[in-house]
Amino acid sequence: MIEARGLTKRYGGTVAVEDLSFGVRSGSVTGFLGPNGSGKSTTMRMIMGLDRPDAGHVTIGGCPYSGLNWPLREVGGLLEARTFHPGRSARSHLAALAAGGGIDPARVDAVLEDVGLASVAGKRAGTFSLGMAQRLGIAAALLGDPPVLLFDEPVNGLDPEGVRWIRELMRSLAAEGRTVLLSSHLISEMALTADHLVVIGSGRLLADTSVAELTASGRSLEEAFFTLTEAGATYRAERSR
C-alpha cells in the first residue's frame, strides 16, 4: 500500500534520509525501527506530503499524498503529539478536521469515545498531559476511518495501560486489513506489536524483513537490531573516510 522509492532528504548539508526504498503491506503491522535521528520521522513526513523529498518518491495505493481525493479518509497519521492549538477543545479540533476531510461529524464523538477522551472533549486541549495529547493525535488519525495509518512513536508519554491499549489497537487495525506503519525506538515494544520490520540507520535501509526472520537464529530482536545498526555505523565510518 505504501511504496517508497529512492527517497532522499537533506537539511542543509545533513543527509536525513538517503536512497530509501521499502514497501508497507496491508493486513499487518509494519514496524519502522531505528535509533533516534535515523530519519524515521522525516520519512513519515514525506509519506504525508509535509516534507518534499530531494529525490525519489513515495506513493500510497499508487498515488502521492498530494494527489489523494479525500486524504483524511485514505490516510490517518499521528506524526507528533501536539498538532492542535492549545486554546481549542479536543472536540473543536476534530470537528475542524472532519469538515476539512469531508468526514461525517458524528465520527468526532465516536473517536473521542474510542481513545478515552470523551469526558474531556470540551476542555481546552492545552491543558492535556502528553498522554492525552497522544490520544487526541490518535483520534485524529482514526477520524476518517482510513485504510492506511501511520503512527510516529505513539507510545511516548503513555502509561503502561496506554501502552497496552496502543499495542492492541495496532493489532486490531491490522486484523481489519488496514496498512499500519508504526515507528518506534523501543525494540521490546516492536517485538510485541509488529509482524514486519523496516529497520533504518542514518537514513539508509538496514533491513526489510519479518520479525520472525530477524530473530530466526535464536537471537532476541534487540541483539539482531544492534547487529544491524552496528553494521550501519561501520558503513558510515567507512564512508566518511
Add this chain to the structure above:
Amino acid sequence: MTTTTYAPARAGHYGLRQAARMEWIKLRSLRSTTYALLLTVVGMVTMGVVTMANTKAPRGAEKIASFDPTNNVLAGVALGQLIIGALGVLVITGEYSSGTIRATLAAVPDRRLALTAKAVVFGGPALVVGEVVTFVTFLAGRAALAADVPHPSLGDPDVLRAVLLSGTYLALVGLMGIGIGAITRHTASAIGTLVGFLFVLPLLLAGFTGTTVAKFFPTIIAGNSLSVSVPDSDVLSPWVGFAVLCLYTAALLAVGGRLLVRRDA
C-alpha cells in the same frame, strides 16, 4: 490485490468548500477571536464618535471648504488595524507555533487552497466588522455632532464612498497579516513587519520627505485617501489608494502562498 473500503466511498475531491468549513470551525472555536473582534468594534466606534462629538464648527472660507467630519469614521484605525492585523498574522503563525499547520495540510494538501480558505474565512468577517464600524461610527457620530456643525449625509457627494471604502481597510490589513504570517511563520516577526509597514515607516518617512513617499503606506492611505469625502491633492485619490492597498494585499498573499508551497511544513 483487493481493496477493503472502510468508509463509504465518496465521489469527487476535497475543495474550497471543505477547506473553508474547516477554517471557519477553527476561527470560531478560539474564544480570543470573538473577544478581539468585539474589542475592535467597541474601541473604534467609541473613538470615532467621541472625536466627532468634539468637532468644532469650521470658521473661515478655507476651513469650511476642507471641513470633513466623515473622515473621523477611521479615528480609531490605529487600534483596529493592530488588532485585526495581529489576528490575521495569528491565523497562520498560531498554526506554526502549535503544530496545527501539519494537521491542516494533512487534511488539505493543496497549500494554495489551504491559504485561500484562510483568506476567505478571515477576510469575510473582517470586512463585515470594518463596515459595521464605519457605518455605526458615521451614523452615531453624526448624531453626536454639535448643532452648529454641518451634518454630512450618506447622500452627499463622496460620503457613502468614504464610509464604504474605509470599511474595507480592516479586511485588507487582516489579509496582509495572513500574507506576512505565511512569509515569516513567526508571530513576533510577522507582527513587527506588519506594524512597521502600516505606520512606523510612513511616520519616519513623513518626517523627512513629507507626503511624497509616506502617501503610499497603508495608514496614510486609510486616513487621507479612503476616508475623505473632500479629497486632498497631496495624497493618493480614494480609488487609487484603494487599488494600491489591494495590490499590496495580493502581492503579500501571492508571496506567502508561493513560500508555503515551496517550504517543508
